[in-house]
Amino acid sequence: MSQSFASVLGHEFKRPDLLREALTHRSAAQGSGRGRAADTNASNERLEFIGDRVLGLTIAEWLAERFPREQEGDLGRRLAYLVSQPVLASVAETVGMAAVLSVSPGEARAGVAKRATVLADALEAALGALYLDGGLDAARDFVRRAWYHAMVDQADPPKDxxxxxxxxxxxxxxxxxxxxxxxxxxxxxxxxxxxxxxxxxxxxxxxxxxxxxxxxxxxxxxxxxxxx
Structure with missing residues (x-):
């Protein structure tokens, strides 16, 4: 499944283990026995940390290009909206994140893979993996494709x-x-x-x-x- 999702990201991974890690919820990592798979580092939390920063940078760069006359306050409100959990979850649903996310059997039955918070975190983790494997250009390309509608639908800066x-x-x-x-x-x-x-x-x-x-x-x- 991770290989098929690589095509969604538009990148052929030199280190496919990064993408597997990005698509592994902590419940699956913790419940998979001994060794590295049981280490919390095998879940997507660390990559999420990186992806969050990459997303903020690529969106900020894009906003500065699209709205060269806007001041920091308006740009900041646009940025906050575009990196918000609802937008992240919506993008994650659009790219099919829930179908490829690995969760424990119990969490799967509870529908954890479809929760907005889990989807948003996994999308950031995937972006972190993409950045580490392909660099900023690969991450930027995906962000501009996946966030296109959310970006262009913003006529005025959203109110905080x-x-x-x-x-x-x-x-x-x-x-x-x-x-x-x-x-x-x-x-x-x-x-x-x-x-x-x-x-x-x-x-x-x-x-x-x-x-x-x-x-x-x-x-x-x-x-x-x-x-x-």
């Missing part, structure tokens, strides 16, 4: 979700949104924060690798639930 939620509350005379950390999990090098935000008696959650990103996801989720 936390800012939009604050404006919603202020316009209606309500107290400002309150953010609280509901849970923290994962190893120190790859933590997962779940944040709850509430306003006007309504609340929503967001989970991400940083508190700031989790707050944004929670705000975005709450905006969907609130009346316009």
């Amino acid at each position: 979700a936390k800012t939009a939620l604050q404006e919603w509350a202020q316009k209606r005379g309500k107290d400002l949104p309150v953010y609280e950390i509901a849970a923290r999990s994962g190893p120190p090098h790859a933590p997962a924060f779940t944040v709850t935000v509430s306003v006007g008696g309504v609340e929503a959650n967001g989970t991400a690798g940083s508190k700031r990103a989790a707050e944004q996801l929670a705000a975005d989720a709450l905006l969907v639930r609130l009346p316009g």
Whole structure:
């Protein structure tokens, strides 16, 4: 399966083990017995760390080319949207990530491979593997193909979700949104924060690798639930 996914990435891997690692969820790595396969390094978490940085760089470079007159604030909001979990999960679904991701049998039955967080992480890991094997040009080519529609559909800079939620509350005379950390999990090098935000008696959650990103996801989720 990893070989077929290499064609989706548009790259012939000199080190196919990198792509196999990128497509291995930690549940599969931890449950595969002794030796390197049981080492958490055999899962895609380390490659995800690299891919996250590669994605940020390639998207930032692309935005600077497409919007040469925009200032940092607008470019930053565009970047935050394009590297957000919902966009990553959508791109991952489009390229067929769920079908090639290796998870443990128990997690597979629970539908873990179709979860947005897992898909987003795996896509970043695949991008990390692509960068390490093929360099920045290979990574850039894939990003510009896979993120094309998300990029060109942006007419105006998206509004920051936390800012939009604050404006919603202020316009209606309500107290400002309150953010609280509901849970923290994962190893120190790859933590997962779940944040709850509430306003006007309504609340929503967001989970991400940083508190700031989790707050944004929670705000975005709450905006969907609130009346316009």
